Amino acid sequence: MWLVEDADTHIYMLGTMHALPAGTDWRGGKVAAAIDAADELMLELSPRELAAAGAVFQELAPRSAPLAMSARLPGKALAGYRAIEGDADLGGDELDDWAVLVMMGQRVAQQVELSPADGVEAGLTAAFRKAGKPIGGLESARTQLMLFETLDPATQRALLVRAAENSASAERDVLSMTDAWSRGDANALARVVNEDVDEVPAARKAIITDRNRRWSGWVKARLDKPGTVLMAVGAGHLVGQDSVPAMLAAEGYKVTRVQ
Numbered sequence: 001m002w003l004v005e006d007a008d009t010h011i012y013m014l015g016t017m018h019a020l021p022a023g024t025d026w027r028g029g030k031v032a033a034a035i036d037a038a039d040e041l042m043l044e045l046s047p048r049e050l051a052a053a054g055a056v057f058q059e060l061a062p063r064s065a066p067l068a069m070s071a072r073l074p075g076k077a078l079a080g081y082r083a084i085e086g087d088a089d090l091g092g093d094e095l096d097d098w099a100v101l102v103m104m105g106q107r108v109a110q111q112v113e114l115s116p117a118d119g120v121e122a123g124l125t126a127a128f129r130k131a132g133k134p135i136g137g138l139e140s141a142r143t144q145l146m147l148f149e150t151l152d153p154a155t156q157r158a159l160l161v162r163a164a165e166n167s168a169s170a171e172r173d174v175l176s177m178t179d180a181w182s183r184g185d186a187n188a189l190a191r192v193v194n195e196d197v198d199e200v201p202a203a204r205k206a207i208i209t210d211r212n213r214r215w216s217g218w219v220k221a222r223l224d225k226p227g228t229v230l231m232a233v234g235a236g237h238l239v240g241q242d243s244v245p246a247m248l249a250a251e252g253y254k255v256t257r258v259q
Contacts, residue, residue, distance in 0.1 A: 015235030016120035038230035046137030061099035080167030097156035098148035193236035
């Protein structure tokens with residue numbers, strides 16, 4: 001968690017895991033203090049937008065015409081896809097490449113027993129609702145999913161092939177990411193998060209860098225209004241050279257890691 005502040009505004013930036021094992025305790029230390037101190041919570045998606053995300057996915061994800069996964073993926077990648085799919089039908093033939101990638105990620109999370117219901121956003125939403133504090137969002141569900149939908153076909157396919165080829169380490173990588181986050185090891189977390197997307201520069205720009213720049217702009221604008229805000233976004237956006245804290249620091253803002 002990082003803090004950027006001026007004389008009358010304090011913005012805590014908490015890196016989250018969207019899904020976690022049941023019983024994970026992440027509310028301790030200065031995180032708990034930030035939750036109590038904050039006047040409002042800002043997430044990637046507001047609760048209303050999060051609730052709408054499933055319907056937006058169902059609208060955007062289907063291909064205009066089915067295409068068999070065997071026609072999209074070379075041998076190793078196809079075998080990896082089948083290994084992740086297991087006895088579940090991910091419906092890949094009917095979906096765009098980016099949507100198949102999303103379904104694979106959800107499947108891996110299920111296999112290692114990570115649940116969004118136990119993720120940081122779910123816990124924060126419950127806490128702020130109980131306290132009667134407002135909860136906002138940086139993006140809409142449609143805007144977020146359109147980042148993937150509008151990736152060019154070659155970039156979508158590169159991401160899908162790489163994820164499928166690396167399926168043997170998918171569960172281990174997810175657990176390594178969760179472990180690095182739990183330890184507060186920002187450098188290790190950055191390595192795990194960036195390993196795949198760094199190999200596909202167009203995807204990194206759209207999914208990580210450009211969004212971090214927009215969110216940094218939101219932070220700068222919010223500093224003009226007094227109060228205390230807890231901004232909670234995926235931890236991958238707060239680590240690395242083009243993270244939100246790094247962008248703000250590069251522009252001369254004082255950014256302090258507080259936990």
